[in-house]
Amino acid sequence: MGVFEEVAIEGHEQILFGYDQVSGLKAIIAIHSTALGPALGGTRFFPYESEEAALQDVLRLSKGMTSKAAAAGLDLGGGKAVIIGDPREDKSERLFRAYGRIVDSLQGRYITAEDVGTTPSDMDVVRRETKWALGNSVALGGSGDPSPVTARGLVAAAKAVAHKLWGDSELTGRRFAVQGVGKVGSAFAQLLAEARAEVIVSDAYESAVEAAVEKYGVKPVEPDEIHKVDCDFFSPCALGGILNADTIPELNCQAVVGSANNQLATEADAERLAERGILYAPDFVVNAGGLINVYDELHGYSRTRALHRVDAIYDATLEILKTADELGVNPNQAAIEVANRRIEMIGGLRKFRRNGDDRN
Numbered sequence: 620m621g622v623f624e625e626v627a628i629e630g631h632e633q634i635l636f637g638y639d640q641v642s643g644l645k646a647i648i649a650i651h652s653t654a655l656g657p658a659l660g661g662t663r664f665f666p667y668e669s670e671e672a673a674l675q676d677v678l679r680l681s682k683g684m685t686s687k688a689a690a691a692g693l694d695l696g697g698g699k700a701v702i703i704g705d706p707r708e709d710k711s712e713r714l715f716r717a718y719g720r721i722v723d724s725l726q727g728r729y730i731t732a733e734d735v736g737t738t739p740s741d742m743d744v745v746r747r748e749t750k751w752a753l754g755n756s757v758a759l760g761g762s763g764d765p766s767p768v769t770a771r772g773l774v775a776a777a778k779a780v781a782h783k784l785w786g787d788s789e790l791t792g793r794r795f796a797v798q799g800v801g802k803v804g805s806a807f808a809q810l811l812a813e814a815r816a817e818v819i820v821s822d823a824y825e826s827a828v829e830a831a832v833e834k835y836g837v838k839p840v841e842p843d844e845i846h847k848v849d850c851d852f853f854s855p856c857a858l859g860g861i862l863n864a865d866t867i868p869e870l871n872c873q874a875v876v877g878s879a880n881n882q883l884a885t886e887a888d889a890e891r892l893a894e895r896g897i898l899y900a901p902d903f904v905v906n907a908g909g910l911i912n913v914y915d916e917l918h919g920y921s922r923t924r925a926l927h928r929v930d931a932i933y934d935a936t937l938e939i940l941k942t943a944d945e946l947g948v949n950p951n952q953a954a955i956e957v958a959n960r961r962i963e964m965i966g967g968l969r970k971f972r973r974n975g976d977d978r979n
């Protein structure tokens with residue numbers, strides 16, 4: 620399939636290919652939608668096996684950001700960027716500054732931040748060339764690592780689900796199986812332990828599990844056992860695609876609330892979960908804490924305001940579950956519907972042109 624045909628499938632607005640021969644920078648920026656505001660999404664630095672794979676990933680991820688921002692009620696569109704390369708070897712000041720200039724050429728239609736393979740300090744370098752780089756380090760007045768805030772959003776979502784299922788949002792005594800105790804999963808395990816929930820964890824790295832066990836008193840299980848644990852909540856905080864035709868029949872939970880992006884292998888898996896009576900809280904709704912946090916930098920970062928907005932994931936989750944009931948659809952379909960309605964309703968305001976609006 621040609622590039623233009625691929626871009627046409629999901630109606631992306633614009634794709635920009637950026638190249639710098641000196642540093643070896645190969646970047647692709649995808650703007651899926653600016654209907655609700657500038658397209659915000661992180662920069663993924665990853666050793667893609669081909670340029671085609673990088674393009675497909677950035678198209679998919681940028682579309683997901685449109686839904687995530689819309690469902691969170693933010694004045695943001697959806698975008699994402701990928702840099703092709705090994706983040707352990709290929710990073711340099713020149714590369715990130717060249718990238719910053721490319722981002723700057725979009726004059727705010729796309730706003731970048733950190734993602735897999737990039738860090739707040741990388742964003743500090745990008746920021747030297749453009750003001751359209753967020754997720755800067757705390758020392759520079761930025762919001763720093765979003766992971767603890769994402770974990771806080773998961774707690775809010777889990778409380779909403781508990782309220783829906785059991786009429787009580789307390790997490791004390793509830794049993795959670797957390798897959799992956801990396802940046803988000805370990806912060807989530809900590810918050811759950813503080814709430815006196817029972818927490819079982821796994822990770823591909825034994826050292827990560829050991830650290831969580833030691834710090835938070837959680838219990839470990841083998842990586843291939845975690846989704847089978849008898850629990851109230853299964854919390855995927857590692858990989859996408861974990862909810863699929865093989866794993867769903869083996870789940871032993873009442874609900875799924877986790878940070879991993881693209882947890883459903885296919886949309887049909889949302890229906891599989893519903894058929895099993897498992898309440899799936901859509902990933903892009905419950906993991907929006909990091910995005911909400913970084914968004915706040917656009918208004919001069921206030922931790923208090925950002926956390927207040929993140930806690931509203933409780934209400935956003937309840938609204939989606941209510942919409943699912945009203946429409947007789949699964950929560951994933953309801954979340955897409957809520958996001959699309961907002962894009963249509965608020966995005967439609969663009970017909971009233973405003974000073975500073977782009978030309979879409």
Ligand SMILES: NC(=O)c1ccc[n+]([C@@H]2O[C@H](COP(=O)([O-])OP(=O)(O)OC[C@H]3O[C@@H](n4cnc5c(N)ncnc54)[C@H](O)[C@@H]3O)[C@@H](O)[C@H]2O)c1
Pocket residue numbers: 765766767769798799800801802803804821822823824827842856857858859878879880906907909910
């Ligand atoms: N960091 C954020 O603020 C944020 C925001 C939204 C979404 N997410 C998503 O949440 C997920 C976790 O993000 P993170 O920042 O904590 O990443 P991370 O790399 O710090 O943590 C992921 C952890 O999962 C582990 N893991 C990998 N494969 C595993 C397996 N098969 N079984 C068990 N553990 C496994 C890794 O060893 C690692 O410890 C990712 O999907 C990410 O895209 C993160």
